[in-house]
Amino acid sequence: MKKLIIPAIIAAAVFTSCSSDDDSGTAISTNVEAPATYVFERDGASTVSFSGQTTRILMADEILGAFKDFDNTTETSLQAMFAHEEGANDFSDANLNASDKNVRSKIAASKDFFGANATEASQIKSTFDGYISTQINEVFPNQNTAAAPGVAGQIADGSSVRYVTGKGLEMNQAFAKGLIGALMMDQMLNNYLSTAVLDEADNRDTNDNDITEGDNLYTTMEHKWDEAYGYLFGASANPANPIATIGEDDSFLNEYVGRVNDDSDFDGIALTIYNAFKLGRAAIVAKNYEVRDEQAAIIRQKVSEVIAIRGIYYLQNGKTAITNGDMGGAFHDLSEAYGFVYSLRFTRNNSDGVSFFSRSEVDGLISDLMSDGANGFWDITPASLDTVSEAIAAKFSFTVTEAASTE
Secondary structure, X not given: OOOOOOOHHHHHOEEEEEEEOOOOOOEEEEEEEOOOOOOOEEOOEEOOOOHHHHHHHHHHXXXXXXXXXXXXXXXXXXXXXXXXXXXXXXXXOHHHHHOOOOOHHHOOOOHHHHOOOHHHHHHHHHHHHHHHHHHHHHHHHHOOOEOEOOEOEEEEEOOEEEEEOOOOOOHHHHHHXXXXXXXXXXXXXXXXXXXXXXXXXXXXXXXXXXXXXXXXXXXXXXXXXXXXXXXXXXXXXXXXXXXXXXXXXXXXXXXXXXXXXXXXXXXXXXXXXXHHHHHHHHHHHOOOHHHHHHHHHHHHHHHHHHHHHHHHHHHHHHHHHHHOOOHHHHHHHHHHHHHHHHHHHHOOOOOOOOOOOOHHHHHHHHHHHHOOOOOHHHOOOHHHHHHHHHHHHOOOOOOHHHHHOOO
């Protein structure tokens, strides 16, 4: 099996680069050393801050729970959670209710991909609104109905019960896995790690001169990098040293970086991402923007791989379940796959700065999953699942077999 190799610069946690002296034109050596953990201080106090990201992860988790609260959730209440307004009593956590943050506003809101693409951003937000509407108006009324082709309802998946649309799609899974891309990944890869955001306005000058943001202890550039970090590690039991619990700390990007890391084909991917975050943040402190950007590129590549790997994994698991006649298990796996395929739109290819998958490519893959017959997943064939899996793997250096395995 192919193992991912952690780059030497990451394993050593030290990077040496050469830059040009403005006055003499001679090359000078600049060392950047990453700390053992994600701890950065100024005057003895922490400069790390990503509370907004932690808040949105916690909000998303409660929203996801409400998708299956048949007794209490309404379309109005679920939409209110999604587009929370400060002070509204939408959540069980009073701190979330008091927050001026919400999930919906950050969907497809990155500067690089959607700053000049308001039309698609609006369409994507509307897609998530539609997931909520379908759950409430199609699935909820059929809570106690046996699902059948064209009929929403419940279906057994081992000891679990899944609730699906007439096309076999679990809306809560489409919402959750789509959110990994449209919120967590888009904000991380295409916004906070973007050169356009990190170097916006006078960010380089203020960082070079250690000018902090208002009354805070961090520079604006330091804070932007930390906000990217927060979308992966913001809910970790120990955010400074999160690898010990990777995969256990939330139901979104953290969980699936952990799941991929557990596959021996990709063992070490979580540590590679974490070390790149540490070294990139240390490079900002050291004012070495070449090293910073190299670490951002590592994060973009590896996080994009996680989404693609996991999408293939669920497509292939769904294929196996169909072969075994386990439609409940198949629908669950394929619904997760659906969300990961949707999230491919928010991946980032370092070679050209755009997504590995265009909007039309993602739409085509989604269509391939749902159009083998009038009833969506009820009619899907193993051949179609292989076709979509191969199309995803073709963009990366791993195989369908590697992505589909857990060993």
